[in-house]
Amino acid sequence: MSLRLRVPGLSRKAATVLLAGALAAGIAAPAASAAESSWWPLYKNPYLPVQLRVGDLMDRMSLDDKIGQMIQSERGAVTPQQAAELRLGSILSGGGSAPTPNTPESWANMYDGYQRAATATPLGIPIIYGVDAVHGHNNVYGATVFPHNVGLGAAHDPRMVERIGAATAKEVAATGLDWNFAPCLCVARDDRWGRTYESFGELPGDASANTTVINGLQGRSLNQRTSVLATAKHYVGDGGTTGGDDQGNTEISEQELRRVHLPPFREAVRRGAGSVMISYSSWNGAKMHAHRYLITDVLKKELRFSGIVVSDWEGVDKIDGQQGFTPEEVRQSVTAGIDLFMVPQNAATFIKYLRAAVDSGQVPMSRIDDANRRILTKKFELGLFERPYTDRSLLPSVGSTEHRALAREAVGKSQVLLKNDGVLPLKKSGRIFVAGKNADDMGNQAGGWTISWQGASGPTIPGTTILEGIRQVGGASAKVDYDREADGIDGGYDAAVVVVGEKPYAEMFGDRPDSLALDAEDQATLAKVKASGVPFVVVTVSGRQLDITKELPGWNALVAAWLPGSEGAGVADVLFGDRKPTGKLTFTWAADFGQHPINAGDGKKALFPYGFGLTYPRR
Ligand code: GLC
Numbered sequence: 001m002s003l004r005l006r007v008p009g010l011s012r013k014a015a016t017v018l019l020a021g022a023l024a025a026g027i028a029a030p031a032a033s034a035a036e037s038s039w040w041p042l043y044k045n046p047y048l049p050v051q052l053r054v055g056d057l058m059d060r061m062s063l064d065d066k067i068g069q070m071i072q073s074e075r076g077a078v079t080p081q082q083a084a085e086l087r088l089g090s091i092l093s094g095g096g097s098a099p100t101p102n103t104p105e106s107w108a109n110m111y112d113g114y115q116r117a118a119t120a121t122p123l124g125i126p127i128i129y130g131v132d133a134v135h136g137h138n139n140v141y142g143a144t145v146f147p148h149n150v151g152l153g154a155a156h157d158p159r160m161v162e163r164i165g166a167a168t169a170k171e172v173a174a175t176g177l178d179w180n181f182a183p184c185l186c187v188a189r190d191d192r193w194g195r196t197y198e199s200f201g202e203l204p205g206d207a208s209a210n211t212t213v214i215n216g217l218q219g220r221s222l223n224q225r226t227s228v229l230a231t232a233k234h235y236v237g238d239g240g241t242t243g244g245d246d247q248g249n250t251e252i253s254e255q256e257l258r259r260v261h262l263p264p265f266r267e268a269v270r271r272g273a274g275s276v277m278i279s280y281s282s283w284n285g286a287k288m289h290a291h292r293y294l295i296t297d298v299l300k301k302e303l304r305f306s307g308i309v310v311s312d313w314e315g316v317d318k319i320d321g322q323q324g325f326t327p328e329e330v331r332q333s334v335t336a337g338i339d340l341f342m343v344p345q346n347a348a349t350f351i352k353y354l355r356a357a358v359d360s361g362q363v364p365m366s367r368i369d370d371a372n373r374r375i376l377t378k379k380f381e382l383g384l385f386e387r388p389y390t391d392r393s394l395l396p397s398v399g400s401t402e403h404r405a406l407a408r409e410a411v412g413k414s415q416v417l418l419k420n421d422g423v424l425p426l427k428k429s430g431r432i433f434v435a436g437k438n439a440d441d442m443g444n445q446a447g448g449w450t451i452s453w454q455g456a457s458g459p460t461i462p463g464t465t466i467l468e469g470i471r472q473v474g475g476a477s478a479k480v481d482y483d484r485e486a487d488g489i490d491g492g493y494d495a496a497v498v499v500v501g502e503k504p505y506a507e508m509f510g511d512r513p514d515s516l517a518l519d520a521e522d523q524a525t526l527a528k529v530k531a532s533g534v535p536f537v538v539v540t541v542s543g544r545q546l547d548i549t550k551e552l553p554g555w556n557a558l559v560a561a562w563l564p565g566s567e568g569a570g571v572a573d574v575l576f577g578d579r580k581p582t583g584k585l586t587f588t589w590a591a592d593f594g595q596h597p598i599n600a601g602d603g604k605k606a607l608f609p610y611g612f613g614l615t616y617p618r619r
Pocket of ligand 1 (some may be wrong): 094181
């Protein structure tokens with residue numbers, strides 16, 4: 001047997017010694033009995049050090065094998081057979097891209113189909129399958145949908161967020177998938193940005209504190225069957241664009257970039273985040289997807305990040321601002337240091353361009369090897385070579401009672417009480433009128449990235465609406481009536497709850513450069529309730545602060561509920577005082593729309609300052 005072996009980071013001699021030791025320890029079989037041992041070639045031996053397995057495997061890979069490993073395509077664009085023919089390293093589900101029927105079992109069947117095709121190739125390298133499970137396994141019908149990060153930040157409970165990561169990982173793993181494009185560690189500095197709700201808060205410490213979710217997602221070690229690879233995203237400065245323009249330009253000094261936007265990634269790397277996703281945005285006019293200094297020099301060398309750097313969806317295409325990707329954009333992004341490319345469509349063309357760039361010497365083989373080493377290391381660490389298929393014993397965890405209880409706890413802890421003249425907590429003995437477009441709408445309370453990319457109004461997922469929660473928690477003694485527009489309200493009620501706010505959106509579709517005011521429907525509902533003379537609580541269901549300064553004096557109480565997800569009863573727990581409100585703002589609440597961007601320490605007079613939140617008086 002030839003000991004012709006290269007192990008990254010090890011000299012040939014050291015690798016040989018390592019291998020000899022492995023042979024002596026009986027954890028590697030000599031070629032003579034290769035036919036008998038499933039642990040031959042070496043890289044298939046699970047008892048060998050990952051470095052050694054990576055080196056052996058890379059030695060056996062062709063350039064086409066290596067280039068294929070660096071490409072991730074959308075499930076809707078390639079069948080398992082096509083993915084295997086292209087030697088694709090990864091598949092993803094974009095927001096809302098689900099098998100039919102959309103059940104956990106059919107997700108597992110889909111995943112296993114890609115793995116069967118991948119492991120049937122000569123080298124049998126399994127794929128790694130990515131998905132945005134950004135507030136639970138939100139693409140899967142029946143999964144637990146947790147509050148979005150804007151609420152989790154207000155809860156100030158990183159340990160709970162770690163538990164949410166673990167629960168999410170278990171539900172993702174139950175469907176076979178192994179890579180979660182979360183957490184977003186964006187530091188949203190301008191709340192007009194459509195992705196503000198994906199941010200834990202306006203200060204770097206808000207995201208850094210909640211990088212605990214990475215430990216929840218990845219477990220004590222990646223090869224646990226309930227662990228998935230986490231993704232710190234979007235590197236770097238996505239939340240700092242001028243005007244909150246999604247995919248816009250972050251025009252700040254390097255000092256401010258390092259002070260505000262880099263710390264959460266430093267913390268994520270310290271916690272062992274397996275991947276980092278590059279931001280669509282630019283820094284002082286330079287596209288992040290072509291930014292060699294920030295990707296290679298800062299992230300890989302200075303922060304010593306050894307995991308996978310992944311592009312965003314068609315992120316390479318946007319480097320030149322034109323539709324589609326070009327050979328030059330491929331060259332730029334690979335040499336900048338991106339390892340794996342999210343190329344939802346046209347993977348074959350990307351492969352052709354990258355192959356040409358290597359053949360012409362524009363992209364050095366060392367760059368291809370660095371990317372492959374990173375990708376294969378994570379696949380070995382995840383145990384994908386040993387356990388490529390779904391562990392279906394995990395399926396009952398999807399949407400489990402235990403996970404929904406955790407989500408309800410998170411909803412309760414994320415509620416921020418901003419005003420209360422004594423109408424709260426509600427009495428369980430009274431007559432309560434509930435109104436508002438977001439009172440009984442699962443889709444609106446879940447927000448974007450729920451079943452579909454943009455999310456949608458209506459009964460999109462199973463769970464408990466805020467109205468259903470009020471009925472549940474209020475119990476038999478509370479008489480609860482509901483009308484979305486508040487028709488039928490009269491002075492006979494003890495209190496009213498009006499649930500207003502935003503409808504679902506994601507990314508650029510949520511940018512609101514001109515106004516954060518309540519919409520006409522909410523204004524009309526509120527006017528009707530106010531005219532009744534019944535004391536009322538306003539609950540805002542929204543991805544961010546809203547411009548309510550003018551209306552606030554006429555309200556008896558105000559609770560920011562953010563985007564609570566499937567367990568609306570968590571809001572009712574606080575409204576009735578079963579749980580005291582403890583949430584604190586992680587976003588400075590503007591007194592006037594013209595103040596945006598407004599952040600702690602900028603000297604602007606806010607309506608509610610960063611860190612503000614009331615609770616109930618001791619009874
Ligand atoms: C999106 C988002 C990113 C997501 C990716 C895959 O455009 O920017 O957060 O992970 O595409 O869905």
